[in-house]
Amino acid sequence: MKIVIGNDHAGVEFKNKIMKALRSKGHEIINVGTDTLDSVDYPDIAKEVSKKIINKEANFGILICGTGIGISIAANKINGIRAALCHNEYTARLSRLHNDANIIALGARVLGEDLGLACVETFINTEFEGGRHARRVGKIEQ
Known part of the structure; x- marks a missing residue:
């Protein structure tokens, strides 16, 4: 699977750990985030x-900033993007299952690294359920 990841200065270490874990599982990673604390x-x-x-x-x-709030708001201004700010595996799962989210947003200063990685793995491994949820996602896209 090909995954693009971006972060601000607050998420450098968090991003690096997520990238390492995902690469070890065979995923291709495109890094467009910063690699410095500037x-x-x-x-x-x-x-x-x-x-x-x-x-x-x-x-x-995958988007990472201090809380995940600002970066998810910014992404959701772009047509076709459904960025979900997730704080646990349940929200990560439901963001895909019911909302067909295509970006997960995480807060590096809010989540522990293990929980953040668990959220990412749940997110990328959950399929969209469709059905009544497809109708609702369609209304979001209008």
């Missing part, structure tokens, strides 16, 4: 990840 603007990172999803250059996206 301050960057998370809306720019959200836009880069979102473009890769819209252009079908990756199956899923």
